[in-house]
Amino acid sequence: MRRVAIVPAFNEERNIGRVVDELHAFDATLDVVVVDDGSYDRTAEVAREHGAVALTLPFNLGIGGSVQTGFRYAFEHGYDIAVRVDGDGQHDPAQLDAVLAPVLAGQVDIAVGSRFAAAGDGYRSSRSRRAGIRMLAWVVSKIVGRRVTDTTSGFQALNRNAIALFARDYPHDYPEVEATILVHRHKLRSVEVPVSMRERSSGRSSITALRSVYYMVKVLLAIFVGLFRRYATPEEGTS
């Protein structure tokens, strides 16, 4: 089983080295691919110094476009399993065992680490952002027919089926919400795994207040219109 870690990073020169080191500490045989989304700083160089492959995008594509670059790499290089870990250090690679377990056991095609699946988690965020996250979680849960608590988590493990789907088709901008529904519509199996996430160790989140309003409108529009699309589902016996 060939495994790859996909790490999207935008101006993360202060965090990316530690993230790559922690991924190698989790599994020394894991190939680490850092997708540098047009950073102005030394993100790509630092990633290479720490033994990762760095894919440098010529300009900023946003999280959707950069993560899909990683999925394309994983698909074309024939990886069986991919994990996705954010480049800002908020995901602890030591928790990858829990996220990987249902995928390695063949139970699901994609497993997503959720901050909110476990009770009593200390994740702090602004009130409006929590309300937005909760509303999206409610809408997505209704559509996919199971409880989804964390629709914006980028802490994921995927098998070859899910890698192939995302290499071909992945949403733009802030993609995880739409991707959850995409997975459901393509009849892939998914599950949430409770994890805890760390506070960002340095730098700011790329989501500002005005952007999150635009994001909500855009995502709800995409979800609504997406309900009227037809999707290819895997043929019998391919999985």
Added chain:
Amino acid sequence: MTPLFVSIAGTVASVLLILVVLELIRSRRLQERYAILWLVTGVVLVVLSAWRDGLNTIAGWIGIRSYPPAALFAVFILFILLVLLHYSTVISRLSAQNVVLAQKLALLEAERGSDASRESTTSSTR
């Protein structure tokens, strides 16, 4: 007062606009981020066409007394300008990115070209 026929015609046309935009998104010929401004335009035009008192009030604000539907045209033109301006910014970004892509491609080809010439020299000396 806005004539009833103008109101109905305006409403039908703006609802059609919204439906066409939604169908373009559904069939993936239009990305959501470029559709939002069109949808806002459609919704504003539906409201102003169907809500005749509202149109009268807005016409009053901008000093149109004789023929309130003129306010509908004014709003319509304003939104078309907004969409065009938005597209100008999009085109500017795309052309800047296109330059970067062309430059990257030239650099990549130069690297590959020097690799190829190195290979051919090693094979010819053999």
